[in-house]
Amino acid sequence: MTAREKVAFTSPAEERDALERRLARDLGRAVAEFAMIEQGDKVMVAISGGKDSYTMLHLLLRLQRRLPFPIELIAVHLDQRQPGYDGSGLKAWLDSVGVRFEIISEDTYSVVTAHIEEGKTYCSLCSRLRRGILYSAAERLGANKLALGHHREDTLETFLMNLFYAGKMQAMPARYTTDDGRFEVIRPLLDCAEADLARFAALQAFPIIPCNLCGSQSGLKREAMGALLGQLEASHPNLRAVMMNALR
Numbered sequence: 001m002t003a004r005e006k007v008a009f010t011s012p013a014e015e016r017d018a019l020e021r022r023l024a025r026d027l028g029r030a031v032a033e034f035a036m037i038e039q040g041d042k043v044m045v046a047i048s049g050g051k052d053s054y055t056m057l058h059l060l061l062r063l064q065r066r067l068p069f070p071i072e073l074i075a076v077h078l079d080q081r082q083p084g085y086d087g088s089g090l091k092a093w094l095d096s097v098g099v100r101f102e103i104i105s106e107d108t109y110s111v112v113t114a115h116i117e118e119g120k121t122y123c124s125l126c127s128r129l130r131r132g133i134l135y136s137a138a139e140r141l142g143a144n145k146l147a148l149g150h151h152r153e154d155t156l157e158t159f160l161m162n163l164f165y166a167g168k169m170q171a172m173p174a175r176y177t178t179d180d181g182r183f184e185v186i187r188p189l190l191d192c193a194e195a196d197l198a199r200f201a202a203l204q205a206f207p208i209i210p211c212n213l214c215g216s217q218s219g220l221k222r223e224a225m226g227a228l229l230g231q232l233e234a235s236h237p238n239l240r241a242v243m244m245n246a247l248r
Helices: 012-033 051-066 088-097 108-115 123-141 152-166 194-204 221-235 239-247
Strands: 042-046 072-079 100-105 145-147 175-177 184-186
Touching: 012 051, 012 194, 042 051, 042 123, 051 072, 051 088, 051 194, 072 088, 072 123, 088 100, 100 123, 108 123, 123 145, 152 194, 152 221, 152 239, 221 239
Parallel strands: 042 072, 042 145, 072 100, 145 184
Antiparallel strands: 175 184
């Protein structure tokens, strides 16, 4: 059991506030270390409707209020027209936090399911289609940076997948410039633990939108890497933190 798990809270509100402070610290450290946000930035924040992107926008809005210089945040959500999709909760939440936002509707679901054989992984094609749409939106909106909600476990799992299956030692970069040089992609949640993000999202009661593509598949390589990390950390506490330090 880690030190984080031993903390006893007197109320859900106390736990939520403590988690917010920890996540804000983790995000702030990554933003500062990798110079992700600078004066005058116009940051397009990709909102999938999952726990990570909700929390990322929440924390970036908090950071925006505390920065000694101005930045602009624009939230963009892509409706991929999946069966059963309901974005009303997301739209209501975006209205409530007062951020400028845009919802784009593109039927990537039909494209992915039509081109990927049953039993094969949807992630690669879905990610490419989604990323292309987000890049176009960022250019149209005049954003110079695009924030994605990948967290610590995403980074470590990607590193292990590249190591085991591609034979290369490569993880997700904290920030990078697109090939055409139009803007930078940043990952502010790089140091944030997925368990913390999940618990905070639950305590905040974010209106989560389930994914009926990759979220409906099991037996993925990424799942296997996550399970491996869990098994190793059971006997080696703080393994994930140690690995992140090594990747630095």
